[in-house]
Amino acid sequence: MDEIAPEYDVIVLGTGLTECILSGVLSVKGKKVLHIDRNDHYGADAASVNLEVLFKKYGNYAKGTEPWKQYGRLNDWNIDLVPKFLMSSGELTNILVSTDVTRYLEFKQVAGSYVQQGSGPRATVAKVPSDAGEALRSPLMGIFEKRRMKGFIEWVGSFNVKDTATHKGLDINTCTMKEVYDKFGLETTTKDFIGHAMALYPNDAYIDLKGGAVEAIDRIRLYGNSVARYGKSPYIYPLYGLGELPQGFARLSAIYGGTYMLNTTVDELVYEDGKAVGIKATMTGVDPEMTFETKAKMILGDPSYFPGKVRVVGHVLRAICVLKHPLASTNDADSCQLIIPQSQVGRKNDIYIACVSSAHNVCPKGYWIAIVSTIAETAANHHLELAPGLERLGRIEEQFMGSPIPLYEPLEDGTRDKIFISKSYDASSHFESTTDDVRDIYRRLAGEELVVEGLREGIQVADE
Amino acid sequence: MADLAGAPRPSSSVKLVLLGEAAVGKSSLVLRFVNNDFQENKEPTIGAAFLTQKCNLPTRTIKFEIWDTAGQERFASLAPMYYRNAQAALVVYDLTKPTSLVKAKHWVAELQRQASPGIVIALVGNKLDLTNDSGDGEGTDANDSGDARKVSTEEAKTYAEEESLLFFETSAKTGYNVTEVFTAIANAIPETSLKTARGAGASAAAASRAEEQRVNLNGPRDPNAKEGCAC
Numbered sequence: 001m002d003e004i005a006p007e008y009d010v011i012v013l014g015t016g017l018t019e020c021i022l023s024g025v026l027s028v029k030g031k032k033v034l035h036i037d038r039n040d041h042y043g044a045d046a047a048s049v050n051l052e053v054l055f056k057k058y059g060n061y062a063k064g065t066e067p068w069k070q071y072g073r074l075n076d077w078n079i080d081l082v083p084k085f086l087m088s089s090g091e092l093t094n095i096l097v098s099t100d101v102t103r104y105l106e107f108k109q110v111a112g113s114y115v116q117q118g119s120g121p122r123a124t125v126a127k128v129p130s131d132a133g134e135a136l137r138s139p140l141m142g143i144f145e146k147r148r149m150k151g152f153i154e155w156v157g158s159f160n161v162k163d164t165a166t167h168k169g170l171d172i173n174t175c176t177m178k179e180v181y182d183k184f185g186l187e188t189t190t191k192d193f194i195g196h197a198m199a200l201y202p203n204d205a206y207i208d209l210k211g212g213a214v215e216a217i218d219r220i221r222l223y224g225n226s227v228a229r230y231g232k233s234p235y236i237y238p239l240y241g242l243g244e245l246p247q248g249f250a251r252l253s254a255i256y257g258g259t260y261m262l263n264t265t266v267d268e269l270v271y272e273d274g275k276a277v278g279i280k281a282t283m284t285g286v287d288p289e290m291t292f293e294t295k296a297k298m299i300l301g302d303p304s305y306f307p308g309k310v311r312v313v314g315h316v317l318r319a320i321c322v323l324k325h326p327l328a329s330t331n332d333a334d335s336c337q338l339i340i341p342q343s344q345v346g347r348k349n350d351i352y353i354a355c356v357s358s359a360h361n362v363c364p365k366g367y368w369i370a371i372v373s374t375i376a377e378t379a380a381n382h383h384l385e386l387a388p389g390l391e392r393l394g395r396i397e398e399q400f401m402g403s404p405i406p407l408y409e410p411l412e413d414g415t416r417d418k419i420f421i422s423k424s425y426d427a428s429s430h431f432e433s434t435t436d437d438v439r440d441i442y443r444r445l446a447g448e449e450l451v452v453e454g455l456r457e458g459i460q461v462a463d464e
Numbered sequence: 465m466a467d468l469a470g471a472p473r474p475s476s477s478v479k480l481v482l483l484g485e486a487a488v489g490k491s492s493l494v495l496r497f498v499n500n501d502f503q504e505n506k507e508p509t510i511g512a513a514f515l516t517q518k519c520n521l522p523t524r525t526i527k528f529e530i531w532d533t534a535g536q537e538r539f540a541s542l543a544p545m546y547y548r549n550a551q552a553a554l555v556v557y558d559l560t561k562p563t564s565l566v567k568a569k570h571w572v573a574e575l576q577r578q579a580s581p582g583i584v585i586a587l588v589g590n591k592l593d594l595t596n597d598s599g600d601g602e603g604t605d606a607n608d609s610g611d612a613r614k615v616s617t618e619e620a621k622t623y624a625e626e627e628s629l630l631f632f633e634t635s636a637k638t639g640y641n642v643t644e645v646f647t648a649i650a651n652a653i654p655e656t657s658l659k660t661a662r663g664a665g666a667s668a669a670a671a672s673r674a675e676e677q678r679v680n681l682n683g684p685r686d687p688n689a690k691e692g693c694a695c
């Protein structure tokens with residue numbers, strides 16, 4: 001086995017998506033990277049796993065039985081632990097294209113984006129209207145409201161933050177989104193699907209935020225632009241599951257000289273004068289086990305590697321469900337996102353359902369995987385909190401739901417101790433917050449903004 | 465072949481991956497095949513882990529998309545994404561290092577478990593120039609100090625036959641048998657598993673229907689070339 005170098009520029013701990021993107025970017029920029037994971041697979045919390053691994057992770061089966069055997073070939077299952085979709089005009093797509101990682105992956109559209117209005121048996125599930133034409137056909141609004149919505153969507157399309165003529169007489173940089181909605185006379189139910197299913201806010205805090213209108217409008221435009229890109233929904237999804245994303249960026253890092261070690265436990269972080277300067281670690285799964293020590297100018301990683309340096313900021317509730325049918329009222333979509341805005345079901349946080357199927361090579365034909373999630377609002381009764389989402393699924397073949405998943409954030413920004421820690425993958429339905437975290441960590445550790453455009457130009461070796 | 469004149473041979477892309485222990489000569493075999501070059505004590509080439517090379521057969525052209533490991537095999541940390549959907553694999557061992565054949569057998573088993581069912585696997589014993597039967601009869605440095613061979617042709621060949629693998633002994637250094645490996649793989653790829661290269665050939669239509677929903681992220685950002693919402 002090769003030798004481990006005595007010193008690296010950066011040691012990265014954990015192979016989640018955030019860590020792998022940063023590892024890839026740093027390697028391309030010429031940094032010498034050592035990338036470690038304690039598990040025997042890539043992806044950390046952002047991995048995709050097969051049914052046997054999932055049953056064993058959740059332990060919801062009788063000892064001695066092998067329930068996964070009734071579900072076809074194990075290799076056909078790639079179930080995401082954290083459900084998210086990519087916005088087709090979003091930042092992760094931009095990073096994938098700029099780094100050429102698209103070369104290793106294939107993407108398909110997510111077939112539909114839906115929103116629920118009302119609750120219980122009388123709830124309506126309908127496509128989220130993304131343009132003026134769809135607004136006019138939508139069952140979500142009455143005849144007059146449709147017109148108002150059409151006017152609003154057209155205005156968002158022509159809005160230009162630098163051109164006051166497009167601001168409808170509002171002081172756009174200080175006003176709230178509520179003032180914008182009121183200008184168009186939109187009803188509460190309409191605001192609900194605009195804010196939650198288009199701007200993708202997880203709760204209503206954005207409405208009364210002073211100066212928050214511009215961001216909300218930007219988010220609605222991102223949604224519209226993403227739908228416009230491929231047509232069916234704003235979302236795309238990689239074949240074989242989200243676990244392919246960290247693997248793709250890890251390959252990028254390796255191609256530019258990054259060193260990869262799975263099955264490796266960090267025994268100790270080594271400090272000098274309060275700054276991290278290296279690690280002691282052991283690689284298992286090889287004979288004999290390999291214990292080593294190496295130095296680094298900085299260490300970055302996910303919260304699980306730095307138990308004393310993170311705090312819990314909330315909990316996510318998540319149920320992974322295996323179905324034999326598509327979601328009701330989604331036009332038999334092979335994949336979709338369904339958002340249940342909080343106010344529709346008397347909650348403070350939205351409930352998300354992400355549904356994928358064999359169309360994306362994540363399960364055998366005839367199955368659908370639906371993941372229901374939300375932010376925990378109570379200390380117990382978690383299955384009740386998810387109930388409005390689970391009710392939408394109809395018959396469930398298998399359900400995997402563990403205890404609430406803590407969301408971690410670093411206590412410090414890393415400039416003092418040279419330890420840069422990522423945030424947990426939040427409850428949001430897409431990757432925009434993940435890429436915000438990537439940019440934030442990069443800014444902290446490199447002291448400059450991350451520019452991905454043209455990253456590989458000039459250093460790329462020709463294909464043929 | 466007059467009957468083929470003017471009618472370009474159908475061309476298909478084939479994803480080929482390299483597997484095997486570190487330092488057995490995987491990258492060197494690719495370098496020999498693609499550039500007909502060899503570098504002693506080669507440093508891993510930065511930025512080049514994806515090469516293409518055409519292989520012309522009498523009735524068709526195979527365009528190999530060759531994926532090198534990018535060194536991720538060094539600490540047994542190759543990502544499954546790497547060999548996903550591979551239509552061909554070169555599993556390489558070093559003729560002078562018996563443990564590398566053990567490792568090669570692990571890779572064959574892993575491919576049989578995880579890879580696409582129709583995958584063509586070639587078992588390749590490399591560094592033949594370090595043995596007494598270096599193929600072209602030319603003596604090498606190693607020959608002066610005796611035969612460095614530690615894995616017999618017999619043993620590897622028997623194993624390859626049991627597992628239905630193509631089998632070759634090669635030298636990336638002298639080039640012996642290198643093109644032959646790739647040509648044999650090209651010939652062994654079943655016609656049915658060939659995707660016609662994008663835009664070429666009529667049979668592509670059926671395939672593209674299944675691919676309908678695939679999206680090309682490198683395409684234009686906004687097809688309608690519109691700012692703002694698609695109104």
Ligand SMILES: Cc1cc2nc3c(=O)[nH]c(=O)nc-3n(C[C@H](O)[C@H](O)[C@H](O)COP(=O)(O)OP(=O)(O)OC[C@H]3O[C@@H](n4cnc5c(N)ncnc54)[C@H](O)[C@@H]3O)c2cc1C
Binds near residue numbers: 057081307406407425
């Ligand atoms: C579906 C799901 C989603 C999760 N999502 C998140 C998330 O988004 N963010 C998040 O931070 N956590 C997440 N977790 C992790 C979870 O909150 C606990 O932190 C974790 O499960 C605790 O370890 P474990 O015993 O479950 O072992 P595993 O998670 O299986 O950990 C694997 C191995 O790592 C070891 N290990 C665990 N923590 C450390 C450590 N600090 N240092 C060294 N070794 C360690 C364990 O002992 C074990 O051997 C998620 C867990 C599940 C099941």
Ligand SMILES: Nc1nc2c(ncn2[C@@H]2O[C@H](COP(=O)(O)OP(=O)(O)O)[C@@H](O)[C@H]2O)c(=O)[nH]1
Binds near residue numbers: 637
């Ligand atoms: N003598 C000899 N050396 C070789 C041969 N192929 C590769 N090497 C050497 O073996 C070392 C490892 O080769 P490399 O291609 O990097 O192996 P990889 O790690 O499997 O990609 C390098 O020093 C090569 O020069 C060969 O056929 N004969």
Ligand SMILES: [Mg+2]
Binds near residue numbers: 492533534
């Ligand atoms: Mg190599």
